[in-house]
Amino acid sequence: MPGRKLLTKVGPPVAFLLPVAALIGVLRVWPLEEAVRLSFTNWDGFSPPRGVGFANYRELWHDEAFRQVLLNNLKILAALPLFVATPFLVAAALQSRIPGWSLYRAAFFFPTLISPAIIGLTFNVVLKSDGGLNTVLHDIGLDSLRRDWLVDPTWALIWVILVIAWALIGVGTVIFLAAMGTVDASLIDAAKIDGASWWRVQRSVVFWQILPVIELWTVLVLIATFTQFFPLILTLTNGGPGHDSGTADLYVYQEAYSNFRNGYASAASVVIFVITVVFLGAFMGLFRWMRTR
Amino acid sequence: MTRPATLPMQWSRKLSGKWLVSLLFLAVSLSMLYPLYITIVLSMKTVPDYQRNKVGLPRHWTLSNFSHAWTQGHMGRYTVNSVIVVALALVILIVAAVPAGYAFAQFSFPFRRTLLGGIVAFAIVSPGLQIVPVFKLATELHFINSYLGLALIYAAFSVPFGVYLMSAYFEGVPRAIFEAGIVDGAGVFSRFLRLAVPIARPGLLTLITFAFLTFWNEFIFALFILLDPNKRTLTAGVARLHDDVYTSQPLLAAGLVFTMVPCVLVFALLQRNLNEGLTAGATKE
Numbered sequence: 001m002p003g004r005k006l007l008t009k010v011g012p013p014v015a016f017l018l019p020v021a022a023l024i025g026v027l028r029v030w031p032l033e034e035a036v037r038l039s040f041t042n043w044d045g046f047s048p049p050r051g052v053g054f055a056n057y058r059e060l061w062h063d064e065a066f067r068q069v070l071l072n073n074l075k076i077l078a079a080l081p082l083f084v085a086t087p088f089l090v091a092a093a094l095q096s097r098i099p100g101w102s103l104y105r106a107a108f109f110f111p112t113l114i115s116p117a118i119i120g121l122t123f124n125v126v127l128k129s130d131g132g133l134n135t136v137l138h139d140i141g142l143d144s145l146r147r148d149w150l151v152d153p154t155w156a157l158i159w160v161i162l163v164i165a166w167a168l169i170g171v172g173t174v175i176f177l178a179a180m181g182t183v184d185a186s187l188i189d190a191a192k193i194d195g196a197s198w199w200r201v202q203r204s205v206v207f208w209q210i211l212p213v214i215e216l217w218t219v220l221v222l223i224a225t226f227t228q229f230f231p232l233i234l235t236l237t238n239g240g241p242g243h244d245s246g247t248a249d250l251y252v253y254q255e256a257y258s259n260f261r262n263g264y265a266s267a268a269s270v271v272i273f274v275i276t277v278v279f280l281g282a283f284m285g286l287f288r289w290m291r292t293r
Numbered sequence: 294m295t296r297p298a299t300l301p302m303q304w305s306r307k308l309s310g311k312w313l314v315s316l317l318f319l320a321v322s323l324s325m326l327y328p329l330y331i332t333i334v335l336s337m338k339t340v341p342d343y344q345r346n347k348v349g350l351p352r353h354w355t356l357s358n359f360s361h362a363w364t365q366g367h368m369g370r371y372t373v374n375s376v377i378v379v380a381l382a383l384v385i386l387i388v389a390a391v392p393a394g395y396a397f398a399q400f401s402f403p404f405r406r407t408l409l410g411g412i413v414a415f416a417i418v419s420p421g422l423q424i425v426p427v428f429k430l431a432t433e434l435h436f437i438n439s440y441l442g443l444a445l446i447y448a449a450f451s452v453p454f455g456v457y458l459m460s461a462y463f464e465g466v467p468r469a470i471f472e473a474g475i476v477d478g479a480g481v482f483s484r485f486l487r488l489a490v491p492i493a494r495p496g497l498l499t500l501i502t503f504a505f506l507t508f509w510n511e512f513i514f515a516l517f518i519l520l521d522p523n524k525r526t527l528t529a530g531v532a533r534l535h536d537d538v539y540t541s542q543p544l545l546a547a548g549l550v551f552t553m554v555p556c557v558l559v560f561a562l563l564q565r566n567l568n569e570g571l572t573a574g575a576t577k578e
Contacts (some may be wrong), residue, residue: 010403012481016396019389020412020452026434027449028415031426038426045425090318098315107322109564110329113556115510115528118549121535122328166325198310223416223454230421231513249421256425269422280417 032273039267044260056267065243066268069251070275072157076225076247079161083221084214086165087172092202094173095180105177109170116167116228120235123163124150127236156237156245163236164229172217179213180206215287222283226276248272332553335546343543358547362534366544368551370523371530374440378515378526379508381444382451386504389452391497394459395489399471409460416453420514428517436518443518443526447508455500462496463489502563506556527552 039056043049060066090108094101111119126132127149134146149155183206191201207214230249233239239246239254246254252272256265335343336358338351346352362368396402397409420427427446436442470492471484479487490497515529525533531548534540 013396013400013402013405016392016400016485017408019385020393020456023385023389023445023449023452024412024415027427027430027446028418028423028453031423031430034426034429035423038429093314093318096311098311098318100315100319104315104318104322107325109560110325113506113560114328114553115512117510117512117528117532118552119328122331169325226417227419230419249419253421253424262425265425269425272422273418276417277414280414 035266035269035273038263039270041263041266042261043263043266045256045262046260049263052263056264057271059264060267060271066248066251068243069239069246069248070272072243072245073226073247075157076161076164077222079165080218080221080225082161082165083168083225084172084218087169087176087217088207088214090169090173091176091180092206094177095206096198105173108173111167112170116232117235119163119167120232123159124236127159150237151241153241153244156241160229160233160237160245163232164225167229167232168221168224172221175213175217176210179210183209329553332546332549335543336550338543340541340543343541358541358543359550362544362547362551366534366548367522367525367530368527368548371525371527372551374519374524375509375527377440378444378447378519379505381441382447382508383501383504385444385448386451386455386500387497389448390455390459390500391490391493392485393452393456394461395463395485395493397456397460398463398466399468399489409456413453413457416457420450424513424517427514431518438519438521438524440519440524443515446514446518447511451504451507455504458500459493459496462493466492498563502559505559509552509556 038049040051040053041049042052042055094105098104124131129148129151133149137143137146147155149159187205187209188201191205196204227249230247230253233245233247233250234253237245239250243251248268249272252265252269255261255268334350337354337356339353339355339357342352393412397405431437431442431446434442436446466489471488510528512526512528512532515526516532519525519529531545531552534545534548
């Protein structure tokens with residue numbers, strides 16, 4: 001009976017995938033369809049939505065702020081090497097068993113335990129004009145270095161990037177440490193006997209040995225920078241000054257809930273979704289290409 | 294091979310280098326722990342004390358902020374609410390992610406790669422990006438003021454990463470182990486429950502650790518979905534406390550300490566598994 005054979009072949013995967021399909025279908029794919037529908041309306045979140053055709057998309061095309069936040073996302077993405085290199089260097093140092101390494105490992109992991117929103121809040125207190133950093137700079141006589149860090153357009157985004165790097169060090173270090181623990185010790189000993197410096201060993205042996213894990217971390221960071229830090233930026237700079245430190249998802253949130261333009265926010269979210277998918281596809285293609293070489 | 298004659302000198306240089314790096318790490322570690330320090334110190338200050346000196350150690354250490362937060366700030370009730378939501382969300386996440394990860398790694402069926410890619414791609418779609426339609430649908434589906442509703446939303450936003458992690462983990466397990474189960478006459482489902490799930494324990498605990506931290510610390514969906522003040526989660530309650538102009542900074546800090554304690558506990562309990570679980574998907578090559 002061919003029907004029965006098909007059932008035993010397709011039946012188990014269908015049963016195993018049913019819960020995830022229901023969850024993603026209802027709460028991720030359906031909202032996407034809803035967003036597309038709402039993007040053609042002027043919905044404010046309360047009154048019934050009214051169709052406006054492509055007006056939202058036309059407005060987006062000329063929206064300077066929207067262009068700005070997309071550019072900010074790219075700039076944060078450009079800091080990817082920083083997000084990958086810092087935990088690598090920290091892990092390499094800890095793996096060399098510097099004095100107190102296990103205490104440092106715990107200290108570096110700490111930011112992972114607190115909410116991104118609270119991280120943003122804490123650094124807001126440190127960085128505002130009368131905050132901790134400026135007080136310290138004043139106390140050690142470096143008044144010339146004092147800035148209104150979160151009001152200066154350039155520095156606001158730089159601080160967003162630095163705080164994200166700060167928040168990411170812990171997990172990255174733990175992952176890299178675990179991977180470095182699996183590197184064959186004889187390879188490192190051989191390099192040392194050949195007179196390789198510590199730095200040379202990290203660069204020429206350890207790096208290549210744990211490359212798959214570095215790849216994994218890059219993907220995780222990529223996901224995190226796109227999705228995890230919207231509450232952090234909300235509480236750190238609220239995207240300001242203007243839209244100079246905001247990201248695309250924060251812009252959607254602000255348009256929807258500060259300006260009550262849910263229709264316009266939906267159009268923005270659809271455009272960002274399309275850009276993200278194209279970008280992700282290109283990134284995955286790049287990884288595959290690197291692997292075949 | 295002749296050893297270089299300068300070995301002892303190199304040794305001492307290397308040792309002092311290590312101490313220098315250690316000193317640098319000490320400084321950076323202190324910056325890492327600074328938020329914790331400032332929050333704990335602040336939570337034990339009286340309000341007048343705080344107004345006189347904002348950063349230094351308290352003149353009189355007090356625990357009254359904690360009791361105030363617990364009673365007036367309703368932290369006790371919020372903690373219970375948070376535990377309910379997080380527990381529900383974890384169960385839903387596990388029920389959805391673990392069988393799916395297993396299916397993608399161990400079965401062959403049409404559109405396997407496409408489906409997996411489609412699910413994992415949602416990992417990169419931000420909650421902030423989808424909050425408008427999700428909130429609209431949540432209203433239509435009667436998720437408002439429902440713990441289960443919020444838990445379902447949490448699970449839906451973490452399940453793409455969960456499926457990715459679990460499928461990577463199960464791919465590292467040789468199929469022969471499961472095929473041995475077929476010889477024993479075990480069915481598909483008992484093979485999954487009795488063989489696969491125990492093997493996947495480290496990966497599962499890693500997923501639980503990260504999902505716990507995400508769910509526990511989330512507050513935007515929590516504020517949108519649980520509108521009834523009695524149903525607020527702890528993090529949402531503290532966020533509301535922050536927005537309230539009458540809240541003193543020491544009281545807010547005490548609330549923050551309440552949110553941090555469970556995270557530190559969960560991490561302390563599960564950290565040994567993190568290493569194994571996280572790298573499993575990547576070290577198999």
